[in-house]
Amino acid sequence: MQTSFRTAFALACALCASAPGAQERGTGFGAAVQLAQSIGSEGLSNGLGLPNSLVLTLEPERFFAESDFGRRVAEDLQARSAVLTAENRRIEAELRAEEKDLADRRAFTEPQAFRALAQAFDEKVQNTRTTQNQKFREISGLEDKARVEFREISRPVLEQIMREVGAAVILERGSVLLSASSIDVTDLAIARINAMFGEGSRQSPQSGSGLEQNAGE
Structure with a gap:
């Protein structure tokens, strides 16, 4: 389950090389090594089955579409x-x-x-x-x-995951050249958002939108 140093190093190089001015500053390689060490030498001490990593990845579209909230939105739109x-x-x-x-x-x-x-x-x-x-x-x-609302209610969920893992950033997985699957938190984020908010509010197609209200309203 632990990310190999080679994989982590490749990810760190890709991230650092893409940083603006990295080559001019001459810090790309050193930053890559430091970041790789933070990713590759961690333990699974957070109880989430994830490595303690400064960098995490997420699939935003799957996060929304496979959540109870996103599924409910899709059903509502289909009904309307x-x-x-x-x-x-x-x-x-x-x-x-x-x-x-x-x-x-x-x-x-x-x-x-x-x-x-x-x-x-x-x-x-x-x-x-x-x-x-x-x-x-x-x-x-x-x-x-609905997507704007989902981003708002999911932000605290993602921030909590970052704190538990010790991450400094969550990157969109599709925009990263190379990443290890062990630092992807999409499944965990879906489980967390489902537990906290469920599908949100639901209304009939003939009534109000039903997409702007949080659960419990």
């Missing part, structure tokens, strides 16, 4: 999208029927009167399209709001 899709289909059928009725009336309606009816129908179609597009944008914006 299904409601909107059904509503759009119903409105489309009603407009098609109204359009057919208008076409049938054209033969026995004065041209001026028919133009007024046709114009009113076109305005109704445009207003309906605007309203339904706005509903779609609102649903799309709910995920962004």
Whole structure:
């Protein structure tokens, strides 16, 4: 389970080499050795099954998507999208029927009167399209709001993990050239956030967003 010094050294070199001005300062190699030692020579004394390391990694997308909170958000958005899709289909059928009725009336309606009816129908179609597009944008914006909320409530969780492990930074795993799997805290962070907040609040698709409230409200 303990990270090898070779792996830790490779990670440290990648991190230090990417630091701005590292080559000019001539500190890249020395910092890499120091960081590698802090990662590679640690014990598992924190009780988390993780090495005591200055550097940890996290997969943000999986952290959100596989948490109870993220799963609930996905379910809510799917339910709202299904409601909107059904509503759009119903409105489309009603407009098609109204359009057919208008076409049938054209033969026995004065041209001026028919133009007024046709114009009113076109305005109704445009207003309906605007309203339904706005509903779609609102649903799309709910995920962004939920992700902002998730970042806020997960920050103390990640900070606590850092304190327990003695870490100075948590890096996004996808942006790191090379890292050891033993310093990835995604699974631990998911377990912690689930234990503290669960899925958050849930509301029906017809009610408020249900994505901005914390558990217990």
